[in-house]
Every structure is written in C-alpha cells, then in structure tokens.
Amino acid sequence: MRMKRIGAVAATAAVALTLAACGGTSGDAGAQGGGDQQPYIAIVSKGFQHQFWQAVQQGAEQEAQAQGARITFEGPATEADIEAQVTMLTNALARQPDAIGFAALDSRAAAPLLQQASSRDIPVIAFDSGVDSPIPLTTAATDNKAAAAEAARHMAEALGGTGKVALVVHDQTSRSGIDRRDGFVEWMQANAPGIELLQPQYGGGDQARSADITKSILAANPDVRGIYGSNEGSAIGVVRGVAESGVTGLTVVGFDSGAAQVEAIRNGTMLGAITQNPVGMGRELVDAAIKATRGEALPPVIDTGFYWYDQSNIDSPEIQAVLYQ
C-alpha cells in the first residue's frame, strides 16, 4: 500500500510536468525574453474565456503576426479576481517583456507593479478601460459613456420619448459597469424628460441571474416599456427573461455581440445593440506596444470605436467585421 501511495504522488508530479511540457510546445511558448529579434509583448487582460476577450486576443495575434512580434495573452477567471490579475502582471514582468499590455480590473491595486515596469523602462499600454495612472503611454479603449448614451438615444427614439425604462447592468464596481450605467442614465435625464428610469439592477453579467432580475422587474412593473442590458450576459439575460415572462411589445436594447444577441436582433426580440470593436482593440493595442518599443510617440487615447447595430445594418460589412459570434 505504501508503494501505491508513493506511486500516486509520483504520478501527481509526472502528470503536472507532462502536461506542462505539452502545453509548452503547443503554446506560443518560448519563455525566454530577449535572445530573438522579435519584440515580446505580454498582455494581461481582464478575462480570457469570454468571447469578447477572445476577440481582443484574436486581433492582438493578427497584428502581432503582421508586424512580426510575439505575444502572450492571459487574464483572470472572473472580473472579481483582482489579486489573481495582480499576480499575473507580476509574473508577466518576470518574463522580461519588451512591452506590457494591461487592462486593469482596479488600476490602483496594480500601481506598485506599474511603477516597477516604469523603472525598468518597460512601456505599458492600457486597453479596454483606462488605467488611472500616468505610467501607461496610451489607452486603447471604447468610450463606454458615449456608447451607453447612444444606446439611450435609440431607446428613447423607439419609445417616442415616454415610458418606464429598466436597466440590467453587469456590476456597480467596475469602470465599464459604472460608465455604461451612468452614460445611459445621464443621457436620458438630459434629453428625454418623458422617460422614467427605474433603479438599476445588477446581475453580474450572468445570463441566468439577469434573466431572473428581468422577470422580477416585469412582475413588479407591468408598465415597463423598455429594458437595457449593459453587456453580453446582461443583454442575453434580459432577452431570456422577457421571453420566459411572456410579455410582448417591449423594446430591448443591448451591448456587445455574441451569437445569441445577434439572433435576438435578427428575429426582432431585441431592437439593437451597441457593439464595441474588440478585434480592433487588440490590433490597436499591439500596434501601440510595438511603436512604444521603438520609442515612437503615441496619442494619449486611442478610441477603438463603437457602433449601433440593428436589423437595418446588421449584415453590412462594416458591422459584420466587428461582431463576434
């Protein structure tokens, strides 16, 4: 029996090492910094498994290939894992990159590491949301407030400027959650006095929770005429919740894309949505990072853009290029 136990522990180590070795060769590995001529850009994002981040990664990889650079792309499992992200940034710095791409979950929590990058002359490019620090050379991001205001404008137009509108927002702590809520609310308050906004509700960007929230909103306020979902998970949750509750004739406005949301717009259950340009964000990020390694000047902000899309333009090449499935 003792042998069996020893075997199990030995197997633990063996499996870990084998998997590590396999991963090492299949990945874009090469842990060495320097040595080769290709600049190496370590990108630490806010996530990795959501379609949005995969689209950013795709754009970053395209641009890296086009310009002959090497990238790594990683992010924590959830947007609440701030410590995990700080550890990733620490480890990214240990790999001696030529530049860092960073989308901060909480920029102040990462401040000491950014300071370290700066003192080692590793340029930092912020993306997705601004890093609240003078260290990043530029920020490649969507203007979330302006984008949310655009969503509000389309909602108000569709409702003829009157009626009750509910908000299902992904969270109240992240910059994007706050901006997409405030951008929507402020535009309505300033421009649509006939629209009555309900208190925003938060579903963590989780489809099932957002659907439940939508159903309780509809149960409590039968006179709601419009609902806004602030990211992919929230928007799809709203569509699900509306369908499950059987209420018809609602105006639903969403954010981001993804197969389910695109389908909802095609079949008319959703009026339209704002899409960011994640592939473009990845490209701009890598382009800016490569320029930074050459010491070229960069603008303080790179607006990666957003688009309103609905049934009328969903098949246009311009929109198709930025939607992800």
Added chain:
Amino acid sequence: MRRTLRDRIQQFLAFASLIVIFGFFSIVSPNFFNYGNVTNILFSTVVIGLLALGTTFVIITGGIDLSIGTGMALCAVISGVLIVDLGVPLPLGVLGAILFGGLIGLVNGMNVAILGLPPFIATLAMMLVAQGLALVVSNSTPIYFDQTPAYIDLSIGSLIPGTDFPNAVLILALAAVVAGVLLNRTVLGRYTYSIGSNEEATALSGIDVRRWKIIIYTLAGLFTGLAGVMISARLGSAQPATGMGYELQAIAAVVIGGTSLSGGKGSIVGTVIGALIISVLNNGLQIMSIPQEWQNVILGAVILLAVYADMARKRAR
C-alpha cells in the same frame, strides 16, 4: 497528534513533489529561479496560505469552512471602514479587522456546535451573508488606503533592511509557526485531532466538544481576518466583490498537503507545502506562457492525485 512513520512519509512526498516541480521549472525557464521570481512565488502564497492555515484546524475536526473567501473580503472592508472612513489608528484598525474575522468564525462555530447545522451548510450560508455584507458595508465601492501608506507596507514594505523582501511573507511565516505550535503543542491541537478522529469518544471522555468546536471555528475566523488585512494591504484597497473561490483554493492547499477531509489527520507543514505547490505551479505555468486553459487542467489533475494519495493511505490502514 500521533506522528507515525506513515505521516512522515506522506509529508516527505509532498515536499519531494514540491522540489521536483520547482526543479522542473528552474530547468525549463530561465526566468523562474531567481531572487525576484522566488520572492513573487512566496508573496503570491500569502493570502491563500493564511486562509489554508486557519481552515486546516477546521478540516482536521472533520468540518469544512466555505465562508473564508468572502469572509476575507468582508474583513478587508471592515479594515477599510475602520482605518479610512473612521480614522481609527492603524494597529487598532488591523486588530479590529482580525477580531471581526473571529466573530464570523464564532457565528459559524455556534451554528455548527450548538444548532447542529452541518458545517457545509452553515458556512455556505455564511459565505453568502459575508459576500452581501461586504457589498452593503462598502456601498459596493472599493475603499482605498492611499492616505495610509503604512497599511500598504504591512504587505509590500520590507522590514529586512536593504532588501525588498515583502513583509507579507514574514507574516505568513510567523502565522504558520503560531498555527504549528497551536496544533502540535497545545491542548487545542490535541482536541482538534481527537474530535476529528472520533467525536463521540472525545465527548465521552469528558471533553466539551461543543465549546472546542466553537473555539476552533473562531480561530479559523481570526486567520480569515488576517488574510483580509493582507489582501487589502497588497491591493492598496479593500475590494468588496472579491473573495469568492479563495475558499476552494485554500481547501485545495490543505488537501494537497495531506490533510484528510474526513478528519483526524493533517499538519501545518503539509498545508504550507500544499499552498506552495499551488503557487509554484501557478507561477511556473504562467512564466512558461502555458495557455491558460491548460493551467487549470494541470492544477485540477494535481488536486485529484493528491486526494487519491490520501484515499490510498486510508485504505491501507
């Protein structure tokens, strides 16, 4: 309590696995084995390590504590409220946050020992309560310690002159020594093993099992409070939405270290090694730029095999 040869071997094997994994990464990556990166590994062990230390006691009694992750976030928020919002002097604020963790543990202990709730359910409920309270108390916004740099230095500052070796690692080491002494050299530790081995027999021998269970959960809570202080010091902010999932990583560290989930067996040294194995793997795989999906697969495989080793040991008895 009884240190059999078998336990020693188990511990030695865990340690040997750590050395093998460490050696492997040192060979394959030039960026792994150097002062800076080894410091990074130790530093990233601190929070999970502290949670794992406290929960080792609970697991040895045959219990479980799922509330330590979000409980930690709540303690971080309490620390922020005390120090930033109320302006309480730093040492008192830190003490307050740690004691608040003890309070969470006390409630857990009473629910388990007096109301007789299964530990899994009692602490699952507390996990949700703590997550909600952290958001309520902080008004869902992070609390920043910008104005109290001494607090941040608890984690990233260095007491060792002329180095940047983080204090957090020293605090973890100290906490591990305290936990080790409590478990191996005090009556508390003896009863912890005794309750986990055979609760009824322990009660029949005249020991007030309820009281000691409450004390053990409270002790775990104190470690949770300390973890809350250390994570908020590291991040320079109390993050109310964080914490969920930390309990599982801490439990994984305890299990990899050879502590049995069915109680009665375990050690602090094992837990420290378990926590180190997790952070060495995380760090090494990231340093090697292994695709992230595979990093989780590898970590999962290690946990499975560690539990398998534990079961094989039990069948051997």
